[in-house]
Amino acid sequence: MLSAFLDNFTFCGEVNVHLECLNASRYIVLHAQRLHVQAVRVAEDRLAGGLRVAGFFLHPPTQVFVVVLNRSLEARRTYNLKIVYSALIENELLGFFRSSYVLHGERRFLAVTQFSPTHARKAFPCFDEPIYKATFKISIRHQATYLSLSNMPVETSVFEEDGWVTDHFSQTPLMSTYYLAWAVCNFTYRETITKSGVVVRLYARPDAIRRGSGDYALNITRRLIEFYEDYFKVPYSLPKLDLLAVPKHPYAAMENWGLSVFVEQRILLDPSISSIPYLLDVTMVIVHELCHQWFGDLVTPVWWEDVWLKEGFAHYFEFVGTDYLYPGWNMEKQRFLTDVVHEVMLLDGLASSHPVSQEVQQATDIDRVFDWIAYKKGAALIRMLANFMGHSVFQMGLQDYLTIHMYGNAARNDLWNTLSKALKKVGKSVNIQEVMDQWTLQMGYPVITIIRNETAVSTVEIFQERFIYDINAKTKDPILGNNSYLWQIPLTIAVGNTSHISSEAIIWVSNKSEYHRIPALDEANWLLGNINQTGYFRVNYDIRNWRLLINQLMRNHEVISVSNRAGLIDDAFNLARAGYLPQSIPLEIIRYLSEEKDFLPWHAASRALYPLDKLLDRTENYNIFNEYILKQVASMYLKLGWPTNNLNRSLIQAPYQHEELRREVIMLACSFGNKHCHQQAATLISDWISSNRNRIPLNVRDIVYCTGVSLMDEDVWEFIWMKFHSTTAVSEKKILLEALTCSDDRNLLNRLLNLSLNSEVVLDQDAIDVIIHVARNPHGRDLAWKFFREKWKILNTRYGEALFMNSKLISGVTEFLNTEVELNELKNFIKSYEEGAAASFSRAVETVEANVRWQKLYKEELFQWLRKSLAH
Numbered sequence: 001m002l003s004a005f006l007d008n009f010t011f012c013g014e015v016n017v018h019l020e021c022l023n024a025s026r027y028i029v030l031h032a033q034r035l036h037v038q039a040v041r042v043a044e045d046r047l048a049g050g051l052r053v054a055g056f057f058l059h060p061p062t063q064v065f066v067v068v069l070n071r072s073l074e075a076r077r078t079y080n081l082k083i084v085y086s087a088l089i090e091n092e093l094l095g096f097f098r099s100s101y102v103l104h105g106e107r108r109f110l111a112v113t114q115f116s117p118t119h120a121r122k123a124f125p126c127f128d129e130p131i132y133k134a135t136f137k138i139s140i141r142h143q144a145t146y147l148s149l150s151n152m153p154v155e156t157s158v159f160e161e162d163g164w165v166t167d168h169f170s171q172t173p174l175m176s177t178y179y180l181a182w183a184v185c186n187f188t189y190r191e192t193i194t195k196s197g198v199v200v201r202l203y204a205r206p207d208a209i210r211r212g213s214g215d216y217a218l219n220i221t222r223r224l225i226e227f228y229e230d231y232f233k234v235p236y237s238l239p240k241l242d243l244l245a246v247p248k249h250p251y252a253a254m255e256n257w258g259l260s261v262f263v264e265q266r267i268l269l270d271p272s273i274s275s276i277p278y279l280l281d282v283t284m285v286i287v288h289e290l291c292h293q294w295f296g297d298l299v300t301p302v303w304w305e306d307v308w309l310k311e312g313f314a315h316y317f318e319f320v321g322t323d324y325l326y327p328g329w330n331m332e333k334q335r336f337l338t339d340v341v342h343e344v345m346l347l348d349g350l351a352s353s354h355p356v357s358q359e360v361q362q363a364t365d366i367d368r369v370f371d372w373i374a375y376k377k378g379a380a381l382i383r384m385l386a387n388f389m390g391h392s393v394f395q396m397g398l399q400d401y402l403t404i405h406m407y408g409n410a411a412r413n414d415l416w417n418t419l420s421k422a423l424k425k426v427g428k429s430v431n432i433q434e435v436m437d438q439w440t441l442q443m444g445y446p447v448i449t450i451i452r453n454e455t456a457v458s459t460v461e462i463f464q465e466r467f468i469y470d471i472n473a474k475t476k477d478p479i480l481g482n483n484s485y486l487w488q489i490p491l492t493i494a495v496g497n498t499s500h501i502s503s504e505a506i507i508w509v510s511n512k513s514e515y516h517r518i519p520a521l522d523e524a525n526w527l528l529g530n531i532n533q534t535g536y537f538r539v540n541y542d543i544r545n546w547r548l549l550i551n552q553l554m555r556n557h558e559v560i561s562v563s564n565r566a567g568l569i570d571d572a573f574n575l576a577r578a579g580y581l582p583q584s585i586p587l588e589i590i591r592y593l594s595e596e597k598d599f600l601p602w603h604a605a606s607r608a609l610y611p612l613d614k615l616l617d618r619t620e621n622y623n624i625f626n627e628y629i630l631k632q633v634a635s636m637y638l639k640l641g642w643p644t645n646n647l648n649r650s651l652i653q654a655p656y657q658h659e660e661l662r663r664e665v666i667m668l669a670c671s672f673g674n675k676h677c678h679q680q681a682a683t684l685i686s687d688w689i690s691s692n693r694n695r696i697p698l699n700v701r702d703i704v705y706c707t708g709v710s711l712m713d714e715d716v717w718e719f720i721w722m723k724f725h726s727t728t729a730v731s732e733k734k735i736l737l738e739a740l741t742c743s744d745d746r747n748l749l750n751r752l753l754n755l756s757l758n759s760e761v762v763l764d765q766d767a768i769d770v771i772i773h774v775a776r777n778p779h780g781r782d783l784a785w786k787f788f789r790e791k792w793k794i795l796n797t798r799y800g801e802a803l804f805m806n807s808k809l810i811s812g813v814t815e816f817l818n819t820e821v822e823l824n825e826l827k828n829f830i831k832s833y834e835e836g837a838a839a840s841f842s843r844a845v846e847t848v849e850a851n852v853r854w855q856k857l858y859k860e861e862l863f864q865w866l867r868k869s870l871a872h
Contacts, residue, residue, distance in 0.1 A: 001166075002124075003141040004089065004148075004184045006109050009098055012086040015124045019081055021073040028073070028081060031121035031128035032058060032065035034095070039084040040067050044077065051079075063118070063363055065125050083125050093764065095122030096182075099248035101205055110185035112246055112261060114254055117304060117366045120177035130176040130300050131409050141166040142184045149203065150182040151175075151258040153240050172257070173237060174407045176300050179292075181256035183244055190214060192222045196229060198236050204245035204268060207728070213268040216279075217243060217286055220325055224290045227324045232294055233399045234406065241293070243267060243286075248764060250805065252285050255292030255314075262289070263765065265730045275699045276659055278731045280322070287321035288314045299405040304366045306412050308356045308440075312378020315340065316386075329656050334600045336383065337533050337563055338607055342570045344376035345445065345538070346611075349469045349578070350850075352842045353443045356381065357412065371807060380536045381439050385432070387534035388490045388506070389423060397422030412440065435488045439536065444468070446487050447538040447580065448509065450529055452545060458521045463513045464489060467538055469578045470850035486510065492531040495520040498552065501559050504531040526552060528560065533567035540575050546585055553592040565596070566604035573608035576858075583858050584865040587628065594635045599661040602636075606664055614816040615851060617778040619859070624866045629672045631870075637669045642680060643697040663699050670707045681707035689719055701732075705739030717748050737766060741773035741780065749780040753787045757794060764798065768805060772812030781816060788813045789829050796833075807840040814844040818851035 002013045019028070028042070037058070043050045052070040059066060065083075073079060089111045090097045100109045113123060121128040140148040144165045148154075152170040159165050172180075188209045191201040200221050202214040221243060225236050238258040249263040266285040269278065295317075296310035319331040319340075329335070347353060356377050360366055386394040397419040405414065416433035423430055447467035453459040466485040489509040495502045495518060502520050521527060526548035529539035541549070549560075549568060557565060572586040590605050609629065616625050640662045669677040684696045685708035696704050708716050717740060724736040740752050756762050756770040775784035788795070788809070799805035814826060826848055830841050 001139045001141070002182070004111055004146075006089070006098075006111060006143065006146065006184065009089040009091070009109075009111075010086060011089055011096060011111075012084075013124055014082065014084050015126070017081040017083075017126075019079045021075055021077055021079060024072040024075050026069050026072050028067040028069075029064050030125050031063055031118075032085075032125040033060070033063045033119075033121045035065075035085045035087045035122070035125065037065065037083060037085045037125070039082075041082040042067065042069060042073075043080050043082075045080055063121055085125065087122070090122075093248070093250035094119040099246055101247045103205065103207060108186060110183065110187070110246065112183040112185070112244065112249075113181045113256075114250060114261070115180055115256075116178040116254060117307075118178070118363050120180060126177050128177045130178060130304070131302055133174040133176055133300070133407070133409070135171050135174055136180055137169070137171045138180075138182060139166055139168045140182055140184065146184050146186050148182060148184045149242055149244065149259055151180060151256060152238065153199075170239075175257060175297065176409075179254075179256045179297050181254075181259045181261065183246075183259070183261070185244075187244070189242075190218055192218055194222050194225045194229075194236075196226070196235060198225055198238075199240040200225070200243070201240070202243045202245070202267075204264070205247075208245065208264070208268050211270065213270050213729075214243075214245065216269045216271065217262075217267045217282065220283060220286060221290065223325065224287060224321055225293075227321060228290060228294060231320075231395065232402050234294060234298070234402045236293060237298055237406075250765065253289045255289045255296055257293060257297040260289045260293075262286075265734055268730050270729045270731065273698060273729050274731045275701060276656060276663075277699075283322055283325065284318040287325075288318045291317040291321065294402055298407065299402055300409045302409045302411045304360045305357050308374035308378035309410075309412055309415065311375045312356070312382050315375045315379035316382045318379075326656065332383070333532065334563055334566070335603075336379075337566050337570075338600065338603045340376045340383075341380050341533060341536065342604060342607060344372055344380060345467075345536075345570075345574065347372055347843075348377055348444055349467050349574070350843055350846050351468055351470065352839070352846045354839075355443045356440045377536070381436070384439075384490070384534055384536050385419070385436065389419065389430075390426075393422050393426055393428075394419070396425070412436070438487045442485060442487070444485065445537050446485070446489060447540055447575070448489065448491060448529060449540040450493075450527060450545070451542050452521070452527065457523060458519055459515060459517055460521070460527070461513060461515055462491070462507070462509055464509055464537075465512075467578065469574075470846060470853060471579060472849070472853065486512065487537075489537060490535055491529055492534070493518065493527060493529050494531055495525050495527055496552065496559055497525050498555060499559065501528070528564060530564075530567065532561055532563040538571045538575065540571070540580055543582075546572075546581070550585075550588050550592075553589065557592055557595060562598045562600050565598070565601040569601055569604045570608050573612065577612070577854060579857065583862040584869075587862075587865065587869070590632050593632055596636070597661070599657045599664065602661055602664045606668055609668075611816075614776070615818055615854060616859075618781070618818075621863050624863060624870065626672050628866050628870060629668065630674055633665060633668045633672065633674065636665050637674060637677065640665055642666065643699055645695050645697045659699055663703070666700055667703050670703055678707060678711055680704075682711055684708070685712065685716060689716070702735040702738065705735060706742035709739050710742040710744055714745065714748065717743055717745070734766070734769075737762065737770060738773050741770060741777060743777075744779050746779060746783060749774050749777070749783050750787075753783060757791065765805070768799065768809045768812070771809060775813045775816065784813055785817065785822070785825070789825075792829075792833055807843075810840040810844055811847070815847050816851070817848045818855055820852060823848045823852050 002011055004011045037056060040053050040056045041050045042053060054068045054070045056067045094114050096111060096113050098109055098111045100107050118128055120126050138150045141164060142148050144163050148167045150169045151172050154167045155170045156168045157165055187203040188206045189201045189203045190209060191199060193199055202218045204214050208214060229235050240258060242259045244259060244261045245264045245267045246261055247264055249261060252266045253260060253262040267282060269282050291314040295313040301307055301309050319336045322331045354373060356373055401415055401418040413433055416436055420432045444466045446464040449463045451461045491507045491509050492504040494504045507516055527545055552559060569589055572589050575581040576583050576586050593605060596602060616622050643662060670681060681704045684704050688694050705720060709720060720736055720739050724733060727733055743749055752770060753774055756767040771784050774780035826845060
């Protein structure tokens with residue numbers, strides 16, 4: 001039972017816990033943090049006389065609350081524990097916290113919870129670990145001008161004389177504390193109902209509901225619940241699901257069962273001013289949180305070391321669920337590669353990476369298991385598994401897994417066993433646990449090298465070793481003795497010639513090196529590994545085979561699938577960056593792009609060029625690199641032109657691949673300085689300023705804003721700054737704010753950095769993006785780095801406890817530092833600030849060391865090749 005006082009931001013509560021005593025004990029220990037306990041009572045049942053309580057105390061280091069009794073509780077008896085307490089509704093991002101918004105010129109407040117992973121203990125004394133599932137009956141007392149929400153529907157409301165009301169919610173099924181939730185706010189809602197009768201509501205600020213900004217999310221939620229119920233063959237298990245859009249939240253969203261909370265920018269969508277990337281972002285966050293209603297809420301990991309199970313699944317399903325809503329978008333087959341596989345391989349190629357499953361000994365370890373390795377590598381491994389099992393068998397296995405473990409907890413081996421059984425049913429025997437343990441308990445990933453034999457034409461030698469960016473990092477750490485890393489690798493291969501590619505064969509590679517016969521192989525044929533890039537590894541070839549593949553791309557790229565074209569580009573850039581390949585190979589590959597009409601390879605190239613661009617953007621010969629890239633982009637840029645602005649048709653009707661391709665090419669053209677692209681952006685901005693009507697096409701607004709700010713004078717910056725303040729559309733606010741970081745004017749960049757920490761001006765969760773975007777700007781990199789060091793104490797206090805935020809900030813500010821001086825500044829900074837974020841800082845040092853090493857070893861080789869190539 002809680003009473004929330006939103007006038008002075010305090011709450012008081014009374015919790016009754018029904019306990020069974022297994023072994024006689026004088027102590028009852030549960031979790032509590034930052035709570036003021038007023039009274040404790042222990043009795044055999046609610047009515048009987050109490051047992052004498054000798055005392056109770058909080059123990060902050062372990063975040064527990066201890067009740068000491070005069071005599072022992074007896075084994076096999078049940079007791080009732082009652083605790084009366086009070087606490088603050090904090091102005092932060094965890095536990096039971098407050099946030100605010102402005103409506104009709106007045107500031108309104110709301111209070112909401114964020115309990116995952118270990119913050120329920122800040123709101124009430126409880127057994128705050130996922131294994132302790134219980135049923136919860138929540139009641140919330142609040143002023144009648146507000147409404148309250150929780151996981152379950154309200155059963156009864158009792159109105160009091162003095163303008164207060166108590167809402168009693170139905171009892172929950174068995175569940176863990178971390179996805180329990182409640183909120184007190186004065187929002188309004190819209191609702192819809194699924195085929196199976198689940199009531200779905202979206203709650204948001206009254207003005208957002210009136211504008212219809214929540215309608216898109218509401219409609220896809222209905223369709224997605226129906227999709228998941230059909231896919232998992234397990235019905236959604238609660239009578240209702242509320243989506244709550246809040247102005248301030250530490251994460252994109254949280255999957256509380258029956259009351260999922262989203263930050264406004266990830267759920268509200270104004271169809272008249274949202275781009276495709278924004279629509280996609282909103283869609284995928286919703287798909288992710290809904291997947292958790294099954295994976296996470298209904299079946300919960302036993303312990304946090306397996307958090308990647310729930311997060312990897314939800315992240316993988318972002319792509320599967322979006323494919324259900326937009327079948328033509330090919331998310332799982334295509335976009336998954338650039339946004340998940342290529343992305344996480346960058347992190348996982350560091351010696352300072354970690355396995356997906358990592359041990360968690362104490363509460364402070366838990367934060368570090370929620371990182372991109374858990375989400376993205378988890379998802380990539382699940383996709384690899386789904387592909388080598390076959391999607392329908394995989395789906396059957398998941399249905400069994402959810403049915404067996406519903407309302408309970410499961411560990412990774414439970415999943416592996418269920419999936420192995422599903423394979424047995426269709427007559428295949430693979431010991432999934434044995435295969436998957438190597439991928440989940442070892443960090444990093446292999447690079448497979450396929451060397452063709454000069455004499456025996458159809459024989460190849462296949463090697464595997466751990467892929468690592470900084471060869472020096474290998475030797476520093478004896479544990480890495482890279483020979484000890486071995487994986488069982490499902491390597492698919494195909495053979496091709498100028499007009500035809502063979503069907504794929506699968507080879508399981510489990511040794512350091514193996515010989516294999518590939519009958520179809522002859523002199524003229526090329527070989528391709530990891531078909532459609534379903535495996536989580538890179539593939540390297542002998543130079544002759546690379547030349548044959550490059551030649552094929554130039555002559556007829558369509559013989560090779562879209563996903564493999566994207567995969568070849570990403571592998572080549574990264575193999576070169578790590579020194580496995582000559583620097584020229586990736587730059588030769590992208591020459592074929594002038595003929596590439598598919599979005600994905602362009603997207604892969606653009607993402608792979610980005611870190612290379614940042615390594616070079618402060619060097620004196622940068623213009624040579626710049627010129628080469630512009631040359632590759634020019635013809636496609638001319639072919640595609642700019643989108644026109646027809647505001648009347650909805651987003652979805654535009655063919656997604658084409659619009660995204662055009663956006664990617666315009667982005668490359670403008671950021672590498674194509675004259676026409678610059679003029680076009682400047683014209684569009686000037687038109688907006690003079691007419692005060694924004695006619696800039698939605699899908700390229702962010703590019704135009706950024707280009708305009710970087711090219712034009714301070715007036716444009718002030719204009720964008722003014723628009724940032726006056727707009728109410730969340731998607732627009734975000735890109736206006738990021739555009740301000742594109743300026744070449746160091747004074748403006750400094751001004752923006754200093755304003756970023758003012759919560760009245762910039763939302764807490766957006767300040768990080770401002771700092772990171774200034775660091776990406778070559779004119780602001782050193783400013784952001786300096787600002788970060790000066791303000792570290794404030795930043796660490798503000799974001800230290802919120803998962804992701806700190807690590808995102810640290811890598812964002814340091815990942816493009818690439819001089820000896822900057823490396824030393826980083827090392828000295830870490831020495832002086834020991835506390836907090838150790839893992840993120842060691843990753844940062846390794847990244848900067850690899851950047852410095854690349855400059856020394858490969859920069860000249862790259863520029864020499866570029867000079868020669870441009871001279872031809």
